[in-house]
Amino acid sequence: MEINGIQILLIFIYGTIAGMGSCLDEFQTHRPLIACTATGLVLGDMTTGIIIGGTLEMIALGWMNIGAAIAPDAALASVISTILVIAGHQSIGAGIAIAMPIAAAGQVLAIICKTVSVVFQHWADGYAEKGSTFGIDMCHYLALLFQGLRVGVPAVLVAMYVGTDAVQSMLAAIPPVITGGLQVASGFIVVVGYAMVINMMGANYLMPFFFLGFVVAAYTDFNLVALGVIGLVAAIIYIQLNPKYQAPQVVAAAGASSSASDLDDELD
Amino acid sequence: MEKKLTGSDFFWAFIRSNFLQASWNMERMQGLGYCFGMVPILKRLYEGDELKAALKRHLEFYNTQPFVTAPIIGITAAMEEKKANGADIPDSVINGIKVGMMGPLAGVGDPIFWGTLRPITAALGASIAASGSLLGPLTFFVLFNAVRLFVRYYGIKYGYNKGTDIVQDVAGNKLQKLTEGASILGLFVMGALVNKWTSVNIPVVVAEYDNQLGEHVVTTVQGILDSLMPGLVPLFLTFMCMGLLKQKVNAIWIIFGLFALGIVCYALGIMSVK
Numbered sequence: 001m002e003i004n005g006i007q008i009l010l011i012f013i014y015g016t017i018a019g020m021g022s023c024l025d026e027f028q029t030h031r032p033l034i035a036c037t038a039t040g041l042v043l044g045d046m047t048t049g050i051i052i053g054g055t056l057e058m059i060a061l062g063w064m065n066i067g068a069a070i071a072p073d074a075a076l077a078s079v080i081s082t083i084l085v086i087a088g089h090q091s092i093g094a095g096i097a098i099a100m101p102i103a104a105a106g107q108v109l110a111i112i113c114k115t116v117s118v119v120f121q122h123w124a125d126g127y128a129e130k131g132s133t134f135g136i137d138m139c140h141y142l143a144l145l146f147q148g149l150r151v152g153v154p155a156v157l158v159a160m161y162v163g164t165d166a167v168q169s170m171l172a173a174i175p176p177v178i179t180g181g182l183q184v185a186s187g188f189i190v191v192v193g194y195a196m197v198i199n200m201m202g203a204n205y206l207m208p209f210f211f212l213g214f215v216v217a218a219y220t221d222f223n224l225v226a227l228g229v230i231g232l233v234a235a236i237i238y239i240q241l242n243p244k245y246q247a248p249q250v251v252a253a254a255g256a257s258s259s260a261s262d263l264d265d266e267l268d
Numbered sequence: 269m270e271k272k273l274t275g276s277d278f279f280w281a282f283i284r285s286n287f288l289q290a291s292w293n294m295e296r297m298q299g300l301g302y303c304f305g306m307v308p309i310l311k312r313l314y315e316g317d318e319l320k321a322a323l324k325r326h327l328e329f330y331n332t333q334p335f336v337t338a339p340i341i342g343i344t345a346a347m348e349e350k351k352a353n354g355a356d357i358p359d360s361v362i363n364g365i366k367v368g369m370m371g372p373l374a375g376v377g378d379p380i381f382w383g384t385l386r387p388i389t390a391a392l393g394a395s396i397a398a399s400g401s402l403l404g405p406l407t408f409f410v411l412f413n414a415v416r417l418f419v420r421y422y423g424i425k426y427g428y429n430k431g432t433d434i435v436q437d438v439a440g441n442k443l444q445k446l447t448e449g450a451s452i453l454g455l456f457v458m459g460a461l462v463n464k465w466t467s468v469n470i471p472v473v474v475a476e477y478d479n480q481l482g483e484h485v486v487t488t489v490q491g492i493l494d495s496l497m498p499g500l501v502p503l504f505l506t507f508m509c510m511g512l513l514k515q516k517v518n519a520i521w522i523i524f525g526l527f528a529l530g531i532v533c534y535a536l537g538i539m540s541v542k
Binding site: 020024025026033037047048050051055058061062063066067072097100101114115116117118120121129133139140141144147156178180181183184188189193198199200202203208211213216217218219227228230231236237240245 | 455
């Protein structure tokens, strides 16, 4: 499929928004579910975009910026893999597989950009010296634009070259054993994301709830909403019954019971 | 005349706080972003040299889970307001509050927002998106951002009204309850996801025979595993990944490893698509 000029422009704009979102981590425009849908919309096949987004979102579930750690880049991976699937006529499985090295490359690029961003921090120091809030704002906006281009520029390059014969024949040369294997792997690759979330919680003593969720899901047909409600109820009950949250009342009760035992002693 | 922050100052601080991480850098992380968020407040309170000093004060190192920055902005706004009205609050105290709050609040914000809220809303959205419905991405976008914006908006007000008293809240039970509750919900849903939102099929035939009724029975490895409990292979793989991640193996490498496993098993006929 040839991507026309307007589509290339729109991919550049959305890629830039996704890049900004990836750094800000606020509106989630960088998450596959949103970014693949938007890219699909631009390329005229939103439904495929949504499906890729849903699949990739589950794989990327644990990709998060914690402390100083920088996550694999979901924004770049989402936009480019959607272009390859829709405009490059790849299967969704192959698109997901291609997304992974892109996410890794994006992660390296993000680390480089966030190192370069030190420059903006220092410029801002200079403007603070002059008392210029406008200057500080500009440093911040420039840094944001820089982060946006980090995704916008690579995305637009892929969009421009995906229609060429060289790229098309390269993509067509992927043997079926690879695409089939990737499809099999995409069934369980999501566990990496789950493992990242579980590790991040760092609460080994709460793991019984993990097993409870596992078993309930194994033997019921409940959907996610129902499972979420059960999880919420379990959490509330745990907190209501947990003795460590009862401390103030326990002290009061202990005072009362000591007088009661005094009474017992007297009765004895 | 007493200097007083207005509603519009807080509104603009709220809007700007959505861009906290734009200039995230390896040196002072969210330092510039924090100052950027404080600009409407500092401009209202200070002029000239005092403004310069205040801007410099808020360009220092700062980093926490982005959404829980809201109450910290509120507290520092309250302290800056007092300082601008002549109270003797040294820079080190304001920075001390910021630095002292960011650790504990990140400890609350990370499990709640990154560990529970986002995975759950995203998984919900992704499960709807599997059929190609636009409701999937919309559900995720609306739910997540509604909670996020609520926390950002009321967090600033809460921090401002409570002032430094909030330090006791952080140390107290309230936030611990919230964190622990969110962790329970998050882990429960992760358990369910490991079971339901994975698919593994090992069609290797173990036994093949005709039973007494003359029916042809084929027993596969997957059949045996499922009769023990459905989802055992994904469960095993999850624990393997958790172990590898704890050894500081990059997630992307683990993903590549699993891709390789999938390709090899598919080529050998050990695994197939369900």
